[in-house]
Amino acid sequence: MLHLHLVNAVTAFGGxxxxxxxxxxVVKYEGRHAAEIRALHGRPGVDVNGRNNIFTLNVVQYWDAELCQRxxxxGRDEVIKRLTxxxxxVRPLMDGVYVVFNDNPDLTFEEFCAYNDRLKPVLGLA
Structure with a gap:
């Protein structure tokens, strides 16, 4: 599903x-980081997990070229380099990048938090 079918959906919709x-x-993780998210909401122009911000690394994500830059x-080539x-x-998709951060069907919440904690700094995210 994550490696193929979601790729097809992202491509079809061109988002x-x-x-x-x-x-x-995601809700539990962001609840743990509520103070950080409130601080981001307080910064003018920041769209938390939106068009110009990535806070949570979901199990699978696609970011277009503009979102990567913002x-x-x-760009996507640097994302690929950092996450390979x-x-x-991790692979190019359209003008952006498609990343499966975790494909374990038995993923625990602790594992979810651990890969966020480990990989956000790799991407330069706070």
Whole structure:
């Protein structure tokens, strides 16, 4: 599903971002980081997990070229370089990048938090 079918959906819709969620882990994770998210909401022009910000690394994500530049400050090739060998799948898709951060169907919340904690700094995210 994550390696093929979601890629097809993202391509078909041609969106700027795509997210694959695992249960309520995103809600729980962002609840743990509520103060950080409130601070981001307080910064003019910041769209948390939107058009110019990436806060949570969902199990699978697609970011177009513009979102990469706005949120990360670099392009898809740099995302691929930084994540190669650290995630199950990272590859170019349309003008952006498609990343499977975790494809374990038995993923625990602790594992979800751990890969966020480990990979956000790799991408230069706070």
């Amino acid at each position: 700027y971002a795509g997210h694959g969620y695992y249960g309520t882990y 949120a990360l400050g670099y 060998g650290k995630v199950p799948l």
